[in-house]
Amino acid sequence: MGWAMSAFNEYEATKRLKELAEKPIDLSKEGALTPKRLEQMVASNLNLKLFYGTERVTEKVMDALCDLAKEAKVIDKMHAMQNGEIINKIEGYESEERSVLHTAMRDFFDRRVEAEAAKKASTEAYAELEKLKMFLDTIDKQNFTDIIQVGIGGSELGPKAIYLGLEAFSRPNRRAHFVSNVDPDDAANVLNRVDLGKTLVVIVSKSGSTLETRTNEELVRKRFLDVGLSPQNHIIAVTGKGSPMDDPKKYRASFYMWDFVGGRYSVTSMVGCVTLAFAIGMEKLLEFLKGAHAMDKVALNEDPYQNLPLLSALLGIWNHNFLGLPTTAVIPYSQAMSRFPAHLQQCDMESNGKRIDKQGKLLDHWTGPIIWGEPGTNGQHSFYQLIHQGTIPVPVEFVGFCKSQRGIDNEYEGTTSQEKLLSNLFAQSIGLATGKKSDNPNKEFPGNRPTRILMAKQCDPYSIGAILALYEHKVAFQGFVWNINSFDQEGVQLGKVLANKIISQFQKMRKGEEFEKDFPLGAVYLNHLKEF
Numbered sequence: 001m002g003w004a005m006s007a008f009n010e011y012e013a014t015k016r017l018k019e020l021a022e023k024p025i026d027l028s029k030e031g032a033l034t035p036k037r038l039e040q041m042v043a044s045n046l047n048l049k050l051f052y053g054t055e056r057v058t059e060k061v062m063d064a065l066c067d068l069a070k071e072a073k074v075i076d077k078m079h080a081m082q083n084g085e086i087i088n089k090i091e092g093y094e095s096e097e098r099s100v101l102h103t104a105m106r107d108f109f110d111r112r113v114e115a116e117a118a119k120k121a122s123t124e125a126y127a128e129l130e131k132l133k134m135f136l137d138t139i140d141k142q143n144f145t146d147i148i149q150v151g152i153g154g155s156e157l158g159p160k161a162i163y164l165g166l167e168a169f170s171r172p173n174r175r176a177h178f179v180s181n182v183d184p185d186d187a188a189n190v191l192n193r194v195d196l197g198k199t200l201v202v203i204v205s206k207s208g209s210t211l212e213t214r215t216n217e218e219l220v221r222k223r224f225l226d227v228g229l230s231p232q233n234h235i236i237a238v239t240g241k242g243s244p245m246d247d248p249k250k251y252r253a254s255f256y257m258w259d260f261v262g263g264r265y266s267v268t269s270m271v272g273c274v275t276l277a278f279a280i281g282m283e284k285l286l287e288f289l290k291g292a293h294a295m296d297k298v299a300l301n302e303d304p305y306q307n308l309p310l311l312s313a314l315l316g317i318w319n320h321n322f323l324g325l326p327t328t329a330v331i332p333y334s335q336a337m338s339r340f341p342a343h344l345q346q347c348d349m350e351s352n353g354k355r356i357d358k359q360g361k362l363l364d365h366w367t368g369p370i371i372w373g374e375p376g377t378n379g380q381h382s383f384y385q386l387i388h389q390g391t392i393p394v395p396v397e398f399v400g401f402c403k404s405q406r407g408i409d410n411e412y413e414g415t416t417s418q419e420k421l422l423s424n425l426f427a428q429s430i431g432l433a434t435g436k437k438s439d440n441p442n443k444e445f446p447g448n449r450p451t452r453i454l455m456a457k458q459c460d461p462y463s464i465g466a467i468l469a470l471y472e473h474k475v476a477f478q479g480f481v482w483n484i485n486s487f488d489q490e491g492v493q494l495g496k497v498l499a500n501k502i503i504s505q506f507q508k509m510r511k512g513e514e515f516e517k518d519f520p521l522g523a524v525y526l527n528h529l530k531e532f
């Protein structure tokens with residue numbers, strides 16, 4: 001691997017942005033943040049509004065960012081992705097060589113992508129959805145009340161984030177639970193709170209070989225047997241065609257996904273749909289898929305101001321690559337969206353946590369930011385001290401909803417809870433921009449800390465589908481600009497290989513056999529275990 005000037009650093013727009021970043025706007029200066037500026041810097045799609053006047057951008061910066069998108073041909077690359085071209089690859093090196101077609105999992109409402117690969121994928125996805133409808137019709141005739149999804153990474157994070165986001169829309173007496181960690185207490189806690197006789201279990205693993213999921217499946221199967229129930233009547237599978245889990249006789253039903261849908265992009269495939277449909281019903285699941293599909297079409301819009309995923313991606317690149325801010329906080333002012341930042345950690349960091357470009361060259365610039373976040377207002381009582389007065393400015397992507405989901409509220413001291421929630425959201429964004437001068441350095445707020453606010457009317461199936469897809473495409477657009485492969489995850493392999501070495505040592509240690517020489521580093525820890 002040799003060093004060479006990356007495509008990103010060769011763009012004319014990059015050179016202009018570097019110059020502009022030498023003297024960026026200071027939002028804390030008197031008169032910098034005005035109502036006029038806030039009014040002008042609003043973009044909207046699908047009844048979502050993105051307020052970006054509290055970002056440290058000027059018209060010149062925005063123009064250069066739009067030119068960067070053009071130079072990087074990001075819309076052509078988005079078309080290529082949605083058409084099913086083989087974009088998951090590293091030229092000149094062994095790599096996955098796959099298409100990336102999570103958009104096909106929801107492309108059956110209106111415009112269908114005509115390209116053969118995409119059309120075939122959406123046809124197959126629709127067939128799985130039809131199969132799911134029929135399966136749930138049989139389930140509805142029995143008294144199942146709970147579903148446990150067993151899976152990890154993309155087989156849990158996204159499905160759980162969206163389930164919690166839409167739990168308010170659940171059918172009566174329908175609950176979902178999630179088991180992911182190989183920590184046996186994770187499964188035990190869930191198994192202890194359901195009536196197994198009324199519980200379905202969906203084992204989700206695209207590869208069908210993930211150790212945590214295989215281990216948890218066996219633990220769950222044993223639990224059903226221990227209470228005299230047949231696992232066959234309760235356990236269903238979601239896996240890749242031909243995976244080790246593709247064994248329909250082992251399961252009550254099997255649903256499929258394909259290698260062209262990455263785990264972290266698989267919420268709208270059967271990976272998320274089985275549990276979501278069980279909990280909220282097919283009608284609301286289809287609303288969720290419609291929202292995602294609508295955003296897929298928005299993502300093809302050439303004009304960044306009419307393309308919220310692209311606009312978000314460009315603002316993030318400005319903060320990260322040009323203002324030099326290493327992390328990004330995603331803070332939903334919605335308790336229902338409490339696990340959405342965790343999903344985005346995988347979606348963004350497993351996609352763009354890369355150090356080489358698509359030609360295998362080491363990069364001379366930053367790629368994916370560190371993503372983190374918790375709901376507001378809770379974060380205000382936790383990490384906002386650092387966000388306001390710390391030494392590392394943190395760009396914040398706020399997500400807010402005008403209305404609560406359940407409509408249960410109370411007027412206290414002249415405002416409702418929802419109004420108090422929104423007041424805090426808007427105040428934080430303004431305060432982080434303007435700051436507050438003080439003669440007492442301990443009470444001074446530097447301000448000039450970039451944020452933006454994505455607003456929707458309500459955290460409902462359609463809006464959440466649109467927001468999910470917005471972030472999927474934001475990640476993809478950033479990868480397109482950086483010329484990296486956002487769709488494989490070689491970085492997770494080394495840990496698995498070393499863990500398997502130590503697992504083998506555990507096996508020998510249990511049998512009283514010599515194990516130190518196999519992996520001396522691991523042996524040190526194992527030998528210390530005996531001393532506890």
Ligand SMILES: O=P(O)(O)OC[C@H]1O[C@](O)(CO)[C@@H](O)[C@@H]1O
Binds near residue numbers: 153154155264350489
């Ligand atoms: O669905 P599977 O194949 O069990 O994989 C689970 C997760 O493990 C990874 O392969 C590696 O973390 C993720 O990309 C994936 O979402």
